[in-house]
Amino acid sequence: DAGVTQSPTHLIKTRGQQVTLRCSPKSGHDTVSWYQQALGQGPQFIFQYYEEEERQRGNFPDRFSGHQFPNYSSELNVNALLLGDSALYLCASSSTSPGGGWETQYFGPGTRLLVL
Amino acid sequence: AQSVTQLDSQVPVFEEAPVELRCNYSSSVSVYLFWYVQYPNQGLQLLLKYLSGSTLVESINGFEAEFNKSQTSFHLRKPSVHISDTAEYFCAVSRKAAGNKLTFGGGTRVLVKP
Numbered sequence: 001d002a003g004v005t006q007s008p009t010h011l012i013k014t015r016g017q018q019v020t021l022r023c024s025p026k027s028g029h030d031t032v033s034w035y036q037q038a039l040g041q042g043p044q045f046i047f048q049y050y051e052e053e054e055r056q057r058g059n060f061p062d063r064f065s066g067h068q069f070p071n072y073s074s075e076l077n078v079n080a081l082l083l084g085d086s087a088l089y090l091c092a093s094s095s096t097s098p099g100g101g102w103e104t105q106y107f108g109p110g111t112r113l114l115v116l
Numbered sequence: 117a118q119s120v121t122q123l124d125s126q127v128p129v130f131e132e133a134p135v136e137l138r139c140n141y142s143s144s145v146s147v148y149l150f151w152y153v154q155y156p157n158q159g160l161q162l163l164l165k166y167l168s169g170s171t172l173v174e175s176i177n178g179f180e181a182e183f184n185k186s187q188t189s190f191h192l193r194k195p196s197v198h199i200s201d202t203a204e205y206f207c208a209v210s211r212k213a214a215g216n217k218l219t220f221g222g223g224t225r226v227l228v229k230p
Contacts, residue, residue, distance in 0.1 A: 004159075031216065033217070033218075035218075035220075040222075040223075041222055042122075042206050042221050042222045042223050043206070044220070045217050045218060048216070048217060056217050090159055092160075092218075094216050102216060103216060104162055105218065107159040107161070109159040
């Protein structure tokens with residue numbers, strides 16, 4: 001059973017460009033969350049997708065957008081890249097608990113983005 | 117809103133010695149608590165979690181953490197560390213009705229020395 005996969009593993013962009021990162025959730029999972037981890041810091045929640053809709057959003061500007069596809073995979077798009085967007089971008093997947101309880105999030109290995 | 121403070125950014129420790137990583141949180145509502153571990157160049161792995169019940173939770177590799185509601189803490193301990201425990205450890209919280217959104221602390225880097 002493949003876990004959470006992300007592509008690409010590394011990416012170099014220049015300021016002002018746009019980037020798309022991809023995530024395939026663990027088999028059986030329907031919820032995908034994205035986190036940004038700047039160097040030396042803990043991950044910060046960007047947003048979460050469920051049933052192809054953005055369900056929650058963290059404190060990130062509109063330059064950060066996402067999408068979830070019918071097969072539950074997800075994309076994170078960042079427009080007008082800034083130097084400060086350089087970070088490790090982590091995708092996490094989970095399943096929806098029928099009783100509304102907490103379900104373990106499984107993280108992918110991340111995509112390391114460098115903006116020059 | 118929730119916040120998590122990990123009081124030590126780095127903890128050097130000798131092999132077979134005990135280690136404690138401190139975590140305090142702030143929240144106006146009930147939360148779930150977690151410890152994640154990140155090995156070099158890897159993603160995050162769940163180490164242990166507190167959802168309810170016994171305030172002492174254990175992992176399969178010898179770590180344990182104790183939820184202390186009055187002190188709003190969730191410190192992580194291991195009585196005897198191995199070289200392979202060298203990693204970064206993150207404490208995190210999630211509101212019980214927040215759809216799994218995790219709020220992380222800044223991390224504690226554990227370096228186990230032989």
